[in-house]
Amino acid sequence: IYDQDNMWALMDSQNYAQGTKQYWQTLQKHYQYFWQHNIPVDIISPQTDLSAYKLIIDPMHFLMSTAFMTKLDQYIKSGGVVVGTYISGIVNELGLAYLGGWPQMLQQLYGVQIEETDTLYPKQTNQIFFEGQSYLVKDYCTRINSTGAKVLATYKKDFYADTPAVTENHYGKGQTYYLACRTDLDFLTTFYDKLTSRFKLAETLPLQADSSDVSIQIRENKQTTYIFVLNFDESEHMLTLSLPLVNMLTNQKEQGEVRLESYGIRVYQINK
Structure with missing residues (x-):
């Protein structure tokens, strides 16, 4: 998902570090895995019909309308798979913050509750532990609690050590994954390898x-x-x-x- 309104809202927001938001670069990093593995990807907007897609990747969707949340809800209940990330669902389409914490609909979709996002200094890093391996984390670490989601990875240090960093949730006939932190391509490669195999995303080419x-x-x-x-x-x-x-x-x-x-x-x- 690429949303130009979201990009402008995120850039204009005084939250988070101005130099490390990198919305477009983050989308490119997720896209890079699929390009390198010759898996066709469409760049779509929140207005696009989602029903034709096996997987929706929705990074850093800071400005998210309730209408789009409802669209995600219907898509996942029907068997779709969604990957969401940190800094998503913070403000509505008017740029007004959602009151009372993270929107209830997103909490239900992802099976997690967000507490806060730790914006790291440029030279500061953390690590996550995923399937027996450690992976570097930088820029943003969101602290979350699972309210039903399966914890796939945890943070290794800081005051949120051993808390969830990557989760998986079954919702309706579909599934959601929440990446609470910014990783490098090595983790995304391992992560998307699992999803590609599980959901048969790669085409058999001659x-x-x-x-x-x-x-x-x-x-x-x-x-x-x-x-x-x-x-x-x-x-x-x-x-x-x-x-x-x-x-x-x-x-x-x-x-x-x-x-x-x-x-x-x-x-x-x-x-x-």
């Missing part, structure tokens, strides 16, 4: 690349699937095609091991 520097993206209509292959590296890489595919740039069929030159491009066509 070709593979030997490097994450090669992006494989799909666009399709009712008749045809188009596979765009882009090498973002100055070195050449190899593609492995498991079946004959038509290279639309040359109108030739290719199969097996295919060399993709530096900054090279392929567009393959598959008729359904």
